[in-house]
Amino acid sequence: MIEFTALYSDGESSDQQQATVMINDGWLVVRGITVGVSAKIEDLQISDRLGNTARFILLPNGGKCETTDNDQVDQMLKDAQLGQLGHMIHTLEKHWQYALIAILVVAITIAGIIRYGVPLAAEKVAFGLPGSVEQNLGVKILSMMDKTWFTPSELDEETRKKVRSKFTLVATGTNLDGLRLEFRKGNAVGANAFALPAGTIVITDELINMTNDYQEILGILDHEAGHIAHRHALRSYLQNSMIAMTLVVITGDISSLVAGIPTLLIKSKYSRDFEREADRFAANLLTRQGVKVSLLADFLTRLTEGKENSKMLPYISTHPPTTERVHNLMAEGHK
Amino acid sequence: MTTIDENSTNQETFQFDGGGAEYFKIWIVNILLSILTLGIYSAWAKVRRKRYFYGSTSLDGARFEYLADPKKILKGRIIVFFVYLTSQITAYYMPLLNWVWVVLFIAIAPWVIIRALKFNAVNSSYRNVRFNFNATYGQALKNVALPFLTIYLTLGLALPYFVFRLKKFVIEHTSFGTTPFKFHGSAGAFFKMYGLAFLGFIIWVAIVAGLTMPFDLAPLLPSLIILGTMILALNVQVIQTNYIFEHLALTDHRFRSTLGTLEMLGIYITNLLAMALSLGLMIPWAQVRLTNYRLRNLALVPTGSLAGFINNAETDSNAFGEEMSDFFDMDIGL
Numbered sequence: 001m002i003e004f005t006a007l008y009s010d011g012e013s014s015d016q017q018q019a020t021v022m023i024n025d026g027w028l029v030v031r032g033i034t035v036g037v038s039a040k041i042e043d044l045q046i047s048d049r050l051g052n053t054a055r056f057i058l059l060p061n062g063g064k065c066e067t068t069d070n071d072q073v074d075q076m077l078k079d080a081q082l083g084q085l086g087h088m089i090h091t092l093e094k095h096w097q098y099a100l101i102a103i104l105v106v107a108i109t110i111a112g113i114i115r116y117g118v119p120l121a122a123e124k125v126a127f128g129l130p131g132s133v134e135q136n137l138g139v140k141i142l143s144m145m146d147k148t149w150f151t152p153s154e155l156d157e158e159t160r161k162k163v164r165s166k167f168t169l170v171a172t173g174t175n176l177d178g179l180r181l182e183f184r185k186g187n188a189v190g191a192n193a194f195a196l197p198a199g200t201i202v203i204t205d206e207l208i209n210m211t212n213d214y215q216e217i218l219g220i221l222d223h224e225a226g227h228i229a230h231r232h233a234l235r236s237y238l239q240n241s242m243i244a245m246t247l248v249v250i251t252g253d254i255s256s257l258v259a260g261i262p263t264l265l266i267k268s269k270y271s272r273d274f275e276r277e278a279d280r281f282a283a284n285l286l287t288r289q290g291v292k293v294s295l296l297a298d299f300l301t302r303l304t305e306g307k308e309n310s311k312m313l314p315y316i317s318t319h320p321p322t323t324e325r326v327h328n329l330m331a332e333g334h335k
Numbered sequence: 336m337t338t339i340d341e342n343s344t345n346q347e348t349f350q351f352d353g354g355g356a357e358y359f360k361i362w363i364v365n366i367l368l369s370i371l372t373l374g375i376y377s378a379w380a381k382v383r384r385k386r387y388f389y390g391s392t393s394l395d396g397a398r399f400e401y402l403a404d405p406k407k408i409l410k411g412r413i414i415v416f417f418v419y420l421t422s423q424i425t426a427y428y429m430p431l432l433n434w435v436w437v438v439l440f441i442a443i444a445p446w447v448i449i450r451a452l453k454f455n456a457v458n459s460s461y462r463n464v465r466f467n468f469n470a471t472y473g474q475a476l477k478n479v480a481l482p483f484l485t486i487y488l489t490l491g492l493a494l495p496y497f498v499f500r501l502k503k504f505v506i507e508h509t510s511f512g513t514t515p516f517k518f519h520g521s522a523g524a525f526f527k528m529y530g531l532a533f534l535g536f537i538i539w540v541a542i543v544a545g546l547t548m549p550f551d552l553a554p555l556l557p558s559l560i561i562l563g564t565m566i567l568a569l570n571v572q573v574i575q576t577n578y579i580f581e582h583l584a585l586t587d588h589r590f591r592s593t594l595g596t597l598e599m600l601g602i603y604i605t606n607l608l609a610m611a612l613s614l615g616l617m618i619p620w621a622q623v624r625l626t627n628y629r630l631r632n633l634a635l636v637p638t639g640s641l642a643g644f645i646n647n648a649e650t651d652s653n654a655f656g657e658e659m660s661d662f663f664d665m666d667i668g669l
Binding site for chain 1: 353354357359364397398463512
C-alpha cells in the first residue's frame, strides 16, 4: 500500500495544508484538515523525478500535492506503468557510472567536432559555394580594409613592375581563377600580406620595403596563393561562425565570458593550421619554380626577429612559431 | 509605508538545498542528450535545469515550481533560429535589408521583453499560485524605451534614471497570483549608487595611474583599470540588488537582502578558477554555490501568513519572446 505525506494547495489561493496521500486500486486519495479529494492515477499530471527535489502531482480539480517522498511516487508510477521515459532519464542522472560515461562521450564528441567536424564541413561548403559568394565577400572585405587602415600605395612604378612580374609567375604557375594583385600602404597593419576571398592578394608597401630580394616577394606571393587555392579566408569565416554556434547550442547556460576563452583558443588553432597549409603550398610551388625554399624561410626569420618574445603565448598566436615554420618549409622543400 | 524593524527576528530566509554533485549529473546528462539529439533535447534540458533550481528553493517550507512546457520552448527556439537565419541570408543578398532588420529588431524589442517576462512569470508558481506579468507595448515604450533614449540624450548621465524606471516597471507589473508587487524605491537612490561608483572609478584610475606611470609600468595600466572597474561594477550590483529587495513589497510583506561585495567577489573568483582548472567540469558546482549564497542572503519579512493570495487563471503558451530574449541575451530580471 503506497502512502506518503504531502503539502496540498487547491489552486484557488496560496493556502497550503499538510495532507496524507494514499494510492488505492488505481486511485489517488488526498486527505487533509479541509481537503478530501481523489482522482484516477491516469488523470494526474506528475512531474518527472529530478534528483531529490520535490515532486508535484497536479489533480484534475486544479489542486496540487507537493511531496519529497520521491520513492513512493516512483513506486506508484511503476505500478501504473506510467512515466517510463522520465524514469530512464532519472536513472541516467542518478548513477555516477553514467555521468562518467557521459563526460567521456561529451568530451570526445566536442573534441571531434572541433578538430574534424567543423573544419571538414567548412571545407565542403567553401568549395561548394558559387563563386559569386566569394567575390562578394572579397569586395566587401577589401573596401572595409580600405576604409579602416589602407591608403594608396606609395611605391614607384618600377618596383611595382618588378613585383607584378613575380606575381605573373605565381598566376601562371598555379592556374588559379581570379588571382589579382593589389598594392596598398598598410599604415596600422604595417608589413603584411593578405589573401582575400575570390583571389585578391593585397601586399603592403611596408612588407615590400622589408625584403632584400624580389625572390623573397615571390615566396610571399606563393604563400598567399596557397591561402587562395585552399579558400582559407572563407573557410576561416565559416569555421569561426560554426564554432560560436556549436558552443552556444551545447552549453546554453554558461556566461559569455567563460565561453569566449575556449572560442579564442580554437580560432587561433584554426588560423595556425591554415598558415601551415599555406606554407606547404608555398614550399611546393617555390620548388617547381626553381627557387630555393630557404629564401622564404630566411625572410620569415628576419621578419619576426625581435618581435616574437617569450611573453606571447603560443596558444593564442595566429601563426605557428617561426622556428616551426622554417623547419616545415625546409622539410617540405626537400621532398 | 511600513518600514522594516531592523531588529526584527520575524523573517523567513529562503532555503536552497540543491547540491553540486547531484546537479552535475543532471547537467552532464543534459549536455549528452542535447548533443545526441542535435540540440532538440536542449529545450528539455533548459526546463530540467530551471526545475532543479526552482525545486531546490523553498520558503516557509514550500517549494517553487517551474511549469514551462519543453515543447513550447522548442517551438520558440526553432522560430528564433529561422528568423535569425532568414535575416542573415536576406541581408547578405540585399545589404540594404540590414537596416530594415535593425529597425525591426529595435521596434519589437519592448514586445520581446514583455513576452519573455510574461512567459517566465506565468510559468513560475509557489503553493500552486502562479506569478504573472501584465504590461502593454505602450506601457513598455513609455516606461522603458523612453528612459532608455534619455541615456543617449544625456551622454550617459541618465543611466541611473533608466535603471530605476526599468526595475520599477518590471516589479510593479509583476504579481503573485492577482496581487501586484510594489516598489518603494526612488530615482535619487540610484543616482547616488551609480554616482559614487563613478567617483570610485575616477579615484581608482588616478591611483593606478599614479602608481604605474612614474615607474614605467604603464602596460599594466589597462588590466588594472579593467580589474578595478569590474569590482566597482560588482559593488554597484550588490548595493542595487539589496536596495531593490529592501524596497520591494507584496501587500504588507517585505524583504531583506544581505549580499556582500567582498563575499560575492570571493565566490566569483574561486568559481572562475575552479571552472578554468577543471576545463568546465566544475560549472555545475559553481552555479549551485552562487545560487546558494544569493538565496541564503534573501529573506521574507512577513506580516501575517502567506496564505490568502488568490491565484490567477492565466497560462502562457507562447515561448517566442522568452527564447528570443534568451538568444539575444536580453535578460531582464531582478
